[in-house]
Amino acid sequence: MKKLLKSGSALSALAAAGIIAAGVTATSPVSAQTTLTIVSWGGAYSKSQQNAYHDPYMKLNPGIKIINDDSAAEGLAKLRAQVEAKNVTWDLVDMVAASAITACDDGLVETIDPDRDLAPAPDGTPASKDFLEGTLTPGGTNCFIPQIVYSTTFGYRIDKVKTKPTSVCDVFDLKKIPGKRALEKAPIGNIEWALLCSGVPQKDLYKVMSTKEGIDKAFKKLDTIKSSVIWWTKGAQTPQLLADGEVVMGSTYNGRLFSLIEEKKQPVAMLWDYQVFDLDGWVIPKGGKNLAEVKKFVRFATDTQRLADQAKYISYGPARKSSAPLVGKHATLGIDMAPHMPTNPKNAKTTILFNYEWWADNRASLDERFNAWLAKK
Amino acid sequence: MAAGTAGTNTENAPLMTADGVPLKQSLQRALRQKRRGAFLLTLPLLVFIFIFFVAPIADMMFRSIENEVVGKYIPRTVAALKDWDATSGELPDEKVFAALVEDIKIGRKDRTIGKVARRLNYEIAGMSSLFRSTARRVARLDEGPYKEALIAIRPQWGELETWQLIQRESGKYTASYYLAAVDARFDNAGNIVAQPEERQIYTFLFGRTMAMSLSITLLCILLGFPIAYLLATLPLRYAALLMILVLLPFWTSLLVRTTAWIAMLQQQGVINDLLVLVGIISDEGRLQLIHNKTGTLIAMTHILLPFMILPLYSVMKTIPPSYMRAARSLGATQARAFIKVYLPQTLSGMGAGTILVFILSIGFYITPALVGGTSGTFISNYIADHVSTTLNWGLAAALGVMLLALVLALYLIYDKAVGIDNMKLG
Numbered sequence: 001m002k003k004l005l006k007s008g009s010a011l012s013a014l015a016a017a018g019i020i021a022a023g024v025t026a027t028s029p030v031s032a033q034t035t036l037t038i039v040s041w042g043g044a045y046s047k048s049q050q051n052a053y054h055d056p057y058m059k060l061n062p063g064i065k066i067i068n069d070d071s072a073a074e075g076l077a078k079l080r081a082q083v084e085a086k087n088v089t090w091d092l093v094d095m096v097a098a099s100a101i102t103a104c105d106d107g108l109v110e111t112i113d114p115d116r117d118l119a120p121a122p123d124g125t126p127a128s129k130d131f132l133e134g135t136l137t138p139g140g141t142n143c144f145i146p147q148i149v150y151s152t153t154f155g156y157r158i159d160k161v162k163t164k165p166t167s168v169c170d171v172f173d174l175k176k177i178p179g180k181r182a183l184e185k186a187p188i189g190n191i192e193w194a195l196l197c198s199g200v201p202q203k204d205l206y207k208v209m210s211t212k213e214g215i216d217k218a219f220k221k222l223d224t225i226k227s228s229v230i231w232w233t234k235g236a237q238t239p240q241l242l243a244d245g246e247v248v249m250g251s252t253y254n255g256r257l258f259s260l261i262e263e264k265k266q267p268v269a270m271l272w273d274y275q276v277f278d279l280d281g282w283v284i285p286k287g288g289k290n291l292a293e294v295k296k297f298v299r300f301a302t303d304t305q306r307l308a309d310q311a312k313y314i315s316y317g318p319a320r321k322s323s324a325p326l327v328g329k330h331a332t333l334g335i336d337m338a339p340h341m342p343t344n345p346k347n348a349k350t351t352i353l354f355n356y357e358w359w360a361d362n363r364a365s366l367d368e369r370f371n372a373w374l375a376k377k
Numbered sequence: 378m379a380a381g382t383a384g385t386n387t388e389n390a391p392l393m394t395a396d397g398v399p400l401k402q403s404l405q406r407a408l409r410q411k412r413r414g415a416f417l418l419t420l421p422l423l424v425f426i427f428i429f430f431v432a433p434i435a436d437m438m439f440r441s442i443e444n445e446v447v448g449k450y451i452p453r454t455v456a457a458l459k460d461w462d463a464t465s466g467e468l469p470d471e472k473v474f475a476a477l478v479e480d481i482k483i484g485r486k487d488r489t490i491g492k493v494a495r496r497l498n499y500e501i502a503g504m505s506s507l508f509r510s511t512a513r514r515v516a517r518l519d520e521g522p523y524k525e526a527l528i529a530i531r532p533q534w535g536e537l538e539t540w541q542l543i544q545r546e547s548g549k550y551t552a553s554y555y556l557a558a559v560d561a562r563f564d565n566a567g568n569i570v571a572q573p574e575e576r577q578i579y580t581f582l583f584g585r586t587m588a589m590s591l592s593i594t595l596l597c598i599l600l601g602f603p604i605a606y607l608l609a610t611l612p613l614r615y616a617a618l619l620m621i622l623v624l625l626p627f628w629t630s631l632l633v634r635t636t637a638w639i640a641m642l643q644q645q646g647v648i649n650d651l652l653v654l655v656g657i658i659s660d661e662g663r664l665q666l667i668h669n670k671t672g673t674l675i676a677m678t679h680i681l682l683p684f685m686i687l688p689l690y691s692v693m694k695t696i697p698p699s700y701m702r703a704a705r706s707l708g709a710t711q712a713r714a715f716i717k718v719y720l721p722q723t724l725s726g727m728g729a730g731t732i733l734v735f736i737l738s739i740g741f742y743i744t745p746a747l748v749g750g751t752s753g754t755f756i757s758n759y760i761a762d763h764v765s766t767t768l769n770w771g772l773a774a775a776l777g778v779m780l781l782a783l784v785l786a787l788y789l790i791y792d793k794a795v796g797i798d799n800m801k802l803g
Contacts, residue, residue, distance in 0.1 A: 077765040102768055105491025105509070140509055141491075180644075185751070230668050231751055245645045357506050364767055365502040365576065371759065372578040374751040375585070 034293050035065045040094040042070030044259060048313035049094075051331070053301035056309075060300075064293065076103060079285055083108045088287040091294045097138040097146070097279040098188075101360055104143035109283040110291070111142050117295060118145065119303040121322035130304070130320050135279055139356035145302055146281035146319035148310065151342035151351070152189055153275035155242060155257040156249035158267045165249060168274040169197035172225055182238045182250025185231035187370040188359060189251070189276045192352050194221035196274060206355045215366070219373055231374070242268050254342050258315035262333060262340070272347040278354060279319065317343035434781075441774035444551035446496040447543065450489040451480035455547040463541045464566065474523040474534075478515055485512040499769055500542055500553060500562070507533050541565050554775035579776065582756045583783070589673065589755070590738040596678040597685040597734045598727065604682075605689035605726075610698070627683040635744045638676040642667040642748070668750030676748050677738055684737060685730035692726030728795050736784055756780060 038054070040046045046068055054066045069090065071078060076099045082088045095103065103109045112118075114136050118127035128136065135146040156165055161177055170177050171193065183190055192205055198221045200208050208214035230247055232238050238252035239260040254275065260266050282302070284294055300306065307318035308326035315337060318324060327337050338344055342351075392400040448455050453476035461469045484490030494508035514530050528535040545563060546553065556562055556569060560577040564570045571577070604623065608616050626634060641647045644663045652658045666672060696719065704714035742757040749755070756776060763773035791797070 074765045076768055080768060080770075102495070104488075105495055105505075106768070107488045107491065111488070140513060233746065244643060246643050357509075360509075361498060361504075361506045362502045364499060364769065367762075367767065368576045368578055372576055372581075375578060375581060375754075 033063055033065050034290055035067055036091045036290055036294060036297060037067050037069055037089060038092045038094075039069045039072050039075055039090050041072045042068075044255070044314055046070060048310050049301075051313050052310035053297075053306055056306070057297055057300055064297070066297075075099065079103060079108050080106065083286060086287065088285050088289070090285050091288045091290050092298065093283050093285060094147075094280065095144075095283050097135075097144060097281070097354075097356060098359060098363075100144040100281065100283050101139040101141050101356060103283055104141035105360075108286055109143045110286055112136075112145055112284075113142075117299065119299050121304050121320065123322065125322065130322050132319055132321060134353075135281075135319050138279065139360050143283050144279070144281050145283070145298060146279045147302060147307060148280050148316035149277055149319055149343055150280060150316045151254045151272075151275035151277050152184065152251055153254050153257070153342070154249055154251050154271040154273075155238070155260065155268045156271060157242060157245065157247075158269050160245065160248045164269075165271050166273070168193055168271065170271075171249065171251075172197045172221060174225060174228060177248060179248035180228050180230055180246065181225065182230045182232050182241050182247045182252070184251060185233050185374070187366045188354070188363070189352075190222065191215070191218045191366070192276065193274060194218040196352075197221060202352070205352075206358045209358065209362075215369070219369075222373075239264075239266075242266065254340075255315050258340050262330075262335065270347075272342075272349070274350045274352055275342055275347070276352045276354065277342065280316075281319065311337050311341065315340040315342075317341040437770075437774045438778050439774075440770050441554050441778050442550045442552070443771070444496075444546060444553075445549055446492050447547045448549060450484055450493050451477065451543075453477075454480050454543065458540065458544045458547065461540070461544065463537075463544055466537070468524070468535065468537065469540055471522055471524050473540075474527055475521060478518055478523045478527070481508070481512050481515050485516065495768075497542060497546065499557070499772070500546065501538065503533065504539075504542070507531050507539070538565050541567075551771075554771040555779075557772050558775040558779055579756070579759070582754075582759060583779070586739060586756045586780075587783070589670070589753070590735050592674060593677050593681060593738045594685075594731055594735045596674065597682055598731065600678065601682055601685035601689055601730065602723075602727075605686045605693055608686070608690045609693035609696075623683055623686055626679070631680060631743060634680055635676055635747050638672070638679070638748060639667060642672055642675065667748050668753075670749075670753040672748035672750065673745045673753030673755075676744050677741060680744060681734045681738055684733045688729040688733070689723060689726040692723055696722045724795070728791070732788070732791060735787070739780065739784060 038049075040049055050068065054068075058064055058066055072094045075093050075095055079088075079090065079093060080103075082090065093109075100109070104111070114128040114131070115126045118131075120126050121130040131146060132149065135149075136142070136144065138144055154165070154168065154171060156177075158164075160179065163176055165171070165177055171181055171183075191209060195205060195208060195214065195218050196202060198217050200214075200217075209218070230241060230250075232241070232250070232252070235253045235256050238247070238250040239256050241247045242250055242260065243264070243266050249271070254270070257268065257270055261268050261270070282298055284291070284298065288294060302320075304320055304322045305326065307320050308323040308328075310316070311318055311323075311327045312329070312331045318327065324341075324343065327341065329335060330337050339346065342348065394400050394403045454473060457473040457476040458469060461473065481490055484493065490508055490512045494505045497504035497508070511527065511530055511534075515527075518526055533539050545567060553563065557572075558579050560572045560580050561569050562572055604619070608619055608623070611619065639646075643649070644665065646667075648666065649658075649663045653660055653663065658664065666675070700718050700722075701714050704718045705711070709717065739755075740757055741755060742761060745753055745755045746758050746761075749758070757780075760773050760776050760780070763769045763776070788797075
């Protein structure tokens with residue numbers, strides 16, 4: 001009897017499952033909606049993408065629903081876990097160029113043919129010519145679809161410095177600008193600045209960095225300010241430290257400084273000297289379930305107008321040459337955005353472009369040395 | 378009487394139950410059924426623990442020695458290198474170079490050569506661009522001699538070091554990650570040597586993590602003991618109020634508490650402002666209380682304090698006050714009575730608190746990352762960095778396994794010294 005009851009309940013469970021399954025198959029064609037999961041950085045950056053890309057695209061394509069996932073900071077690790085588990089739930093991931101190189105090398109993302117996959121400029125220039133030089137192939141890889149050029153640069157408290165800093169080398173001059181400064185807790189960028197301020201000409205930077213003496217020299221320069229540095233790991237830290245008066249100057253992403261100065265109205269000014277350019281863009285995970293739909297979206301979201309639109313919401317420079325003249329006013333503040341772009345000629349008198357290939361080679365060993373240098377007094 | 382015979386001569390006359398089955402058998406069956414029932418009840422938990430706890434840890438542990446990339450993606454080169462004597466002082470012959478060219482061509486097409494490049498770059502900086510730039514140019518290389526051609530592309534192909542590395546890392550398993558985790562490496566001859574001075578970091582970090590966790594545990598005992606004592610001895614309504622003061626921060630999010638400490642401790646923060654206002658320090662001489670060791674010690678002690686107070690309190694609650702009174706009436710001073718009578722009875726709670734706080738703090742991650750600056754970060758911060766940024770999961774796994782082994786070793790020492798059975802969690 002017990003057995004009979006058991007099998008009976010099993011049967012009814014089966015039937016229930018069947019009904020549910022039938023329900024699912026019955027309803028899914030009706031909704032006919034494709035959901036794209038797009039991974040980005042959250043905060044103001046995701047909002048700018050929502051306004052410039054996602055919302056217009058969903059309006060044009062009622063069948064597409066875009067879901068934001070704000071875990072780009074762990075994008076590389078999570079993407080690798082998904083690909084290894086053969087269960088890729090992400091459709092598109094926002095990454096900085098250095099991470100995209102790693103992802104491409106590891107075969108985690110799709111390769112791109114710019115002229116086939118990306119829209120040409122309005123005047124017909126193919127995408128491969130329209131994107132800024134080298135931005136489509138960082139480190140010799142071909143998976144990266146750049147959106148913006150951002151820079152890591154310095155901001156300083158106008159009211160807390162006696163003399164205004166004019167050069168990036170003032171960061172290393174404790175006499176001219178006494179007080180704490182915030183630097184990124186990573187060798188990348190800091191090594192370049194330290195060497196420039198030790199008298200190495202810019203064209204020789206990476207040649208000098210390839211020698212042990214060169215790296216020693218950089219650390220020696222960093223030694224001179226080590227006791228006055230607060231090291232940051234998240235882009236939001238420097239604006240907070242500046243606002244609290246904890247530091248007199250500090251490096252961070254230029255968009256963060258823009259928001260601190262123009263939106264939060266803090267007494268802070270930009271020091272664009274030798275800003276370090278970097279790229280941020282899309283990669284398409286390998287094995288994603290909506291490959292065709294995602295490619296359509298990417299084609300739309302990286303066209304000339306869309307990239308220019310994003311600059312209305314955040315002060316990062318579009319990666320297409322043809323977008324630059326279309327950059328207008330800030331959507332809510334109503335101020336002209338062009339003077340706040342890192343790519344604006346006035347701000348870009350002196351700039352550093354990362355040598356991605358060099359960093360791909362040396363990042364691991366230099367990170368170790370940098371961390372050892374930090375940990376030991 | 379019957380039992381007596383059964384006891385002396387079981388084989389002839391076993392005890393029977395009413396339905397004729399030997400009693401022993403029947404009892405065993407009942408016991409087995411009970412056990413099976415109990416097992417089935419815990420089965421969901423066991424499955425859960427296995428899937429979400431044991432299996433991932435085992436997988437991570439395996440990654441710390443796993444090394445299939447090189448052998449899997451440049452198999453021809455590895456096979457051809459088998460006959461090469463790494464100590465001969467001569468480069469491998471043409472056959473090896475030809476195999477490598479073929480491997481790289483296929484690897485470029487399948488997009489697997491990047492994996493080899495990244496794997497080898499962990500050992501020698503520069504391997505990444507060596508493989509990738511060679512891959513870009515080797516496509517046009519259709520006929521030999523490949524040796525000269527490859528060396529012309531990148532001179533590193535003419536260096537013994539490169540080939541010794543490939544041969545060394547071609548096995549299925551490697552000790553390289555563990556060596557890296559203790560600041561050592563293989564030299565070109567395959568001997569284990571220390572990393573160059575300026576790259577030694579992990580042993581130092583392990584030491585610092587241990588030292589700071591110990592300090593935090595001691596601070597928790599020092600601060601937690603009096604509070605637990607008060608909680609256990611105060612009249613109920615005051616004790617309840619105090620308990621809320623202990624539990625309220627305990628229930629608050631870790632991040633919120635950490636951020637609150639940043640606002641309190643920073644140079645323009647509440648504590649420094651107060652000290653300047655009172656005149657203890659000058660405006661220029663504001664104390665650096667955060668972004669260093671001090672910051673981590675203060676914030677983590679505060680966060681972990683409840684884990685010390687609660688077990689202590691639960692033990693102290695059970696100590697009858699009459700014991701202390703008895704000791705006093707027998708002539709002991711207050712201090713002697715406390716040390717000889719009261720303190721030993723709290724040891725089990727203190728042991729539980731100590732082990733909880735210590736093990737929790739050794740793996741702490743977010744608080745040291747936010748308030749630790751450079752001198753107050755833990756090994757866990759570097760493990761996280763290898764998992765999420767550098768994607769060197771082998772090294773992260775090796776560091777993690779070492780941390781796990783360290784905790785287990787300490788646990789065993791604790792068990793030997795104090796006895797784990799004496800521990801009371803509540």
